[in-house]
Amino acid sequence: MTLLLLALVPGSAAAERRMALVIGNDAYDQVPRLEKAVADATAIAETLTAQGFETITATDSSRRQMNRSISEFTGQLQAGDTAVLFFAGHGVEIDGENYLLPTDIIAPASGERDFIKSESIALSALLDRIRATGARTTIAIIDACRNNPFQNTTGRSIGGARGLGRITAPQGTFVIFSAGAGQLALDELTEDEVAENSVFTRLLLPRLAQPDLELRTLVADLRTEVRDLARSVNHQQFPAYYDELLGDFYFARASSSVQETLGPDNATTDHMRADFDLARSIGTPEAIQVFLDRYTDRKDEFTYRMALQLREKDESDTRLAPEQEPDPAAQEPDRKTIIRETQAALNAAKCSAGSADGVPGPRTRQAFQRFITDTGAALKATDLGTAKALQAIRQSGSRTCNAQPAAQPDAAVSRAQPAGFNIAGNWQFRASCPLFIKTTGTASYTRTGPNSFRGTVNDSLGQSATTLVTLTGRKMKFVLNWATVTTYASGTLAADGRSYSNVASNGCTATAWRVS
Known part of the structure; x- marks a missing residue:
């Protein structure tokens, strides 16, 4: 496919450089300190770097340090480059202009609006500086829509009570705010939540690493998820965006050689x-x-x-099928007999396949996958209904579905060895997949080891899967065995262990939260 595309594209333009400036400010001197801005910036910088961006990162920066970082960034940009700006920290809207605040901003006396303007970084001026370099594409992501810090509340805004104001984006620029005009962007959903990143950033991160996700699709899905998650705690937050971009844009590219041309x-x-x-x-x-x-x-x-x-x-195949000469080796009665005997063998192996009726329904498929997972049999999900699979089940001996350590209760496992995060329990999820497919569903997990879990997944499309999850710290690896295909996913568990997001090998992104 790559060779075909390259053959269809005349000539080969040199690939533009992809550069990013990431700023996160927590340690403010005279206004309320923040807790998640530096963590947000660090996570964004790591993700962009992994996608091939040359990244300049600045944390807890004074005005001089912010200006130095900006100068370093714009000094390296050249005509035709792609520039990404991310800022997390306090922000303020004054007289229709949005200002990004350095950590050494001084709390002004009454009426000193001009002083704040002169001591801050005007967002429109910063975007103009980037545009003046000749950069072809500029993406600005601003997570600074917070409460007025001069009212002694936690948050990220000055001027108005909360939020940033609308902006006129220069041509070739796409600007994303973590909340709409005048709205408050949540750092956490509940007071006792200890998630590492803000609500907006934790939902943005997995999308930045999803291959072939065009920016406008990314933002449309992101806005909906942020809005729905905020509504779950009776809060209004709907990220705003301002699109003056020319053409499409992708943070993650599945094939750099194709995308460059x-x-x-x-x-x-x-x-x-x-x-x-x-x-x-x-x-x-x-x-x-x-x-x-x-x-x-x-x-x-x-x-x-x-x-x-x-x-x-x-x-055509459907019309011709009844007229074709049946293959004796593939006649339905023979396969139905094999399925019936397979169901009986699975039940004998304590895999709970249900009644031996010869119909390979969801329960039979789940039982077959459970047998494969628990016994380590060299079979695939597509082997169900074959003589090879039936023979393997019959010859399994003492290797049965409930003979594995997986069947041990959580408490016994916990006593045997120390455990890390525990995702055992019931979860709800929301997923977006290619071809505009969206789904919701539930997942249930039980612990099988100190950092491993087995579970079942059911979605609103009527599909079900068994899944294996491995935790390394808060990094998560998933293997999901559906009826006809196996998919893999990687994700990150929130610091409080009550939500996670992941990206699957089939292009789906999901966000899940614990319900019990």
Whole structure:
């Protein structure tokens, strides 16, 4: 696919540099100190660096130090580069202008608005400085929409009671605020929450690392999740954005060699091809139809015609199927017999497959996956209904579903060895996937070791999976065994252990929170 795309793109433009300036201020001298701004900046800087950005990071910076970092940043930018700015700290809107505050800002006396202006960094002036370098694309992410720090409350704003004001973004610039005009951005959902990052940043982080997630899609999903999470504690927070960007933008690129040669129009075409590849890999008529419905305005393109051919072939195969000579080795009665005997064998192995009716329903598939997971059998989910799988179950001997350490109660495991974070319990989640698929659902986990868990996942699309989760500190690794496919995901658990976010190998992003 990469070679095909390169062949279709005439010439090869040099890849632009991707640079980022990340600033986080907690340790204010004369206004309320913050607790999460430096952690937010550190996490953002690490994520951007991992995506290939040359990153300048400044934390707890005075006005002179902020100006020095800004000068270093703009001094390295060149025409055609991509520039990303992230600021977490106190902010203020005065007379229609937004100002970013250094740590040595002095609490002004009444009426000293001009003093604050002169001692702060005007956001519009900073964006103009970046634009003057000739940078082709500027992305500014500002997490500074907090309460007025001069009212002796925790937060990040001065001038008005809370929040930053609207902004006019220069051409080629995309600006994201962590809350809407006049809104308060939450650092935490509850007073006893000890999450490391603010609500906005903790939901932003996994999206920055998701391959082929276009900026506008990223922001649309992010705004909805922030709004819904804030509503769960009866708070209004809906991030604002101001779009003057030319073309598409991706923080994470699945194939740098392709992205470096694609202009805005070709990048859109590549996105269409990526969706086609996804629909074809899913392989169902419904997936192909979703693709065709999405790109109905581009019927003349080669990729669309290929999808039409696939749909026509599926329809042709369906019409011809009853007239085809049946293969004795694949007749349904034989497979149904194997399924029935497999269900009986799974029940004998204490894997709870349900009644031996010959129908490979969700319970049978889950029991088969449980057998594979618990016994370590060299089988795949797609082996269900084969003689090989039936023989393996019958020959399992003492290796049964409840003969593994996984069946030990949590308390026994805890007494055996010290444990780290404990995600055992019931969770709810919200996920966004390619092709505009969104789903909600539940997950339940039980501890199988000091830092390992087994669970079940059920979503609103009627799908279910068994899952294995491994924790290393707060880093999470997931293996999810669905009925016909296995997916992998990585994520981060919040410091309080009550929420996490992850990104899966199929492109889905999810946020989960504990309910019991």
